[in-house]
Amino acid sequence: MTDQPPNGLPRYRLLTGPDDEKFCHRVSDALELGYRLYGSPAVTFDGDQVIAAQALLWRDEQS
Structure with a gap:
Protein backbone atom coordinates (compact mmCIF):
# COMPACT_ATOMS: atom_id res chain seq x y z
CA MET A 1 0.00 0.00 0.00
CA THR A 2 1.35 3.44 -0.84
CA ASP A 3 1.70 6.27 1.64
CA GLN A 4 -0.45 8.57 -0.53
CA HIS A 25 -21.35 2.15 -1.32
CA ARG A 26 -19.33 5.40 -1.35
CA GLY A 34 -7.28 2.02 1.57
CA TYR A 35 -9.02 4.65 3.69
CA ARG A 36 -10.03 3.81 7.26
CA LEU A 37 -12.95 5.08 9.28
CA TYR A 38 -12.18 8.05 11.50
CA GLY A 39 -14.65 8.35 14.35
CA SER A 40 -18.28 7.42 14.37
CA PRO A 41 -20.77 8.35 11.66
CA ALA A 42 -23.07 11.29 12.29
CA VAL A 43 -26.66 11.63 11.13
CA ILE A 51 -28.32 12.83 6.05
CA ALA A 52 -25.23 10.87 7.06
CA ALA A 53 -21.59 11.91 7.40
CA GLN A 54 -18.51 9.72 7.81
CA ALA A 55 -14.93 10.91 8.17
CA LEU A 56 -12.15 8.83 6.64
CA LEU A 57 -8.35 8.96 6.88
CA TRP A 58 -5.85 7.50 4.46
CA ARG A 59 -4.28 4.40 5.97
CA ASP A 60 -0.54 4.94 5.95
CA GLU A 61 2.14 2.29 6.31
CA GLN A 62 2.24 2.72 10.13
CA SER A 63 -1.48 1.90 10.58
Missing part, protein backbone atom coordinates in the same frame (compact mmCIF):
# COMPACT_ATOMS: atom_id res chain seq x y z
CA PRO A 5 -4.08 8.21 -1.64
CA PRO A 6 -4.64 7.45 -5.34
CA ASN A 7 -5.73 9.92 -8.00
CA GLY A 8 -4.73 13.00 -5.99
CA LEU A 9 -7.39 12.36 -3.35
CA PRO A 10 -6.84 14.06 0.02
CA ARG A 11 -5.61 12.12 3.07
CA TYR A 12 -8.74 13.21 5.00
CA ARG A 13 -12.22 12.93 3.52
CA LEU A 14 -15.66 13.65 4.90
CA LEU A 15 -18.34 11.87 2.93
CA THR A 16 -21.88 13.18 3.31
CA GLY A 17 -25.21 12.44 1.72
CA PRO A 18 -28.60 10.86 2.17
CA ASP A 19 -28.38 7.76 4.36
CA ASP A 20 -29.08 5.31 1.57
CA GLU A 21 -27.48 2.45 -0.33
CA LYS A 22 -25.49 4.87 -2.54
CA PHE A 23 -23.90 6.52 0.52
CA CYS A 24 -22.99 3.12 1.98
CA VAL A 27 -17.97 4.65 2.13
CA SER A 28 -17.29 1.01 1.16
CA ASP A 29 -15.47 2.11 -1.99
CA ALA A 30 -13.24 4.44 0.04
CA LEU A 31 -12.43 1.60 2.46
CA GLU A 32 -11.49 -0.64 -0.48
CA LEU A 33 -9.12 2.08 -1.75
CA THR A 44 -29.18 14.42 11.05
CA PHE A 45 -32.65 14.94 9.64
CA ASP A 46 -33.08 17.80 7.16
CA GLY A 47 -36.88 17.79 7.23
CA ASP A 48 -37.14 15.38 4.31
CA GLN A 49 -34.53 12.68 4.79
CA VAL A 50 -31.75 11.43 7.04
Whole structure:
Protein backbone atom coordinates (compact mmCIF):
# COMPACT_ATOMS: atom_id res chain seq x y z
CA MET A 1 0.00 0.00 0.00
CA THR A 2 1.35 3.44 -0.84
CA ASP A 3 1.70 6.27 1.64
CA GLN A 4 -0.45 8.57 -0.53
CA PRO A 5 -4.08 8.21 -1.64
CA PRO A 6 -4.64 7.45 -5.34
CA ASN A 7 -5.73 9.92 -8.00
CA GLY A 8 -4.73 13.00 -5.99
CA LEU A 9 -7.39 12.36 -3.35
CA PRO A 10 -6.84 14.06 0.02
CA ARG A 11 -5.61 12.12 3.07
CA TYR A 12 -8.74 13.21 5.00
CA ARG A 13 -12.22 12.93 3.52
CA LEU A 14 -15.66 13.65 4.90
CA LEU A 15 -18.34 11.87 2.93
CA THR A 16 -21.88 13.18 3.31
CA GLY A 17 -25.21 12.44 1.72
CA PRO A 18 -28.60 10.86 2.17
CA ASP A 19 -28.38 7.76 4.36
CA ASP A 20 -29.08 5.31 1.57
CA GLU A 21 -27.48 2.45 -0.33
CA LYS A 22 -25.49 4.87 -2.54
CA PHE A 23 -23.90 6.52 0.52
CA CYS A 24 -22.99 3.12 1.98
CA HIS A 25 -21.35 2.15 -1.32
CA ARG A 26 -19.33 5.40 -1.35
CA VAL A 27 -17.97 4.65 2.13
CA SER A 28 -17.29 1.01 1.16
CA ASP A 29 -15.47 2.11 -1.99
CA ALA A 30 -13.24 4.44 0.04
CA LEU A 31 -12.43 1.60 2.46
CA GLU A 32 -11.49 -0.64 -0.48
CA LEU A 33 -9.12 2.08 -1.75
CA GLY A 34 -7.28 2.02 1.57
CA TYR A 35 -9.02 4.65 3.69
CA ARG A 36 -10.03 3.81 7.26
CA LEU A 37 -12.95 5.08 9.28
CA TYR A 38 -12.18 8.05 11.50
CA GLY A 39 -14.65 8.35 14.35
CA SER A 40 -18.28 7.42 14.37
CA PRO A 41 -20.77 8.35 11.66
CA ALA A 42 -23.07 11.29 12.29
CA VAL A 43 -26.66 11.63 11.13
CA THR A 44 -29.18 14.42 11.05
CA PHE A 45 -32.65 14.94 9.64
CA ASP A 46 -33.08 17.80 7.16
CA GLY A 47 -36.88 17.79 7.23
CA ASP A 48 -37.14 15.38 4.31
CA GLN A 49 -34.53 12.68 4.79
CA VAL A 50 -31.75 11.43 7.04
CA ILE A 51 -28.32 12.83 6.05
CA ALA A 52 -25.23 10.87 7.06
CA ALA A 53 -21.59 11.91 7.40
CA GLN A 54 -18.51 9.72 7.81
CA ALA A 55 -14.93 10.91 8.17
CA LEU A 56 -12.15 8.83 6.64
CA LEU A 57 -8.35 8.96 6.88
CA TRP A 58 -5.85 7.50 4.46
CA ARG A 59 -4.28 4.40 5.97
CA ASP A 60 -0.54 4.94 5.95
CA GLU A 61 2.14 2.29 6.31
CA GLN A 62 2.24 2.72 10.13
CA SER A 63 -1.48 1.90 10.58
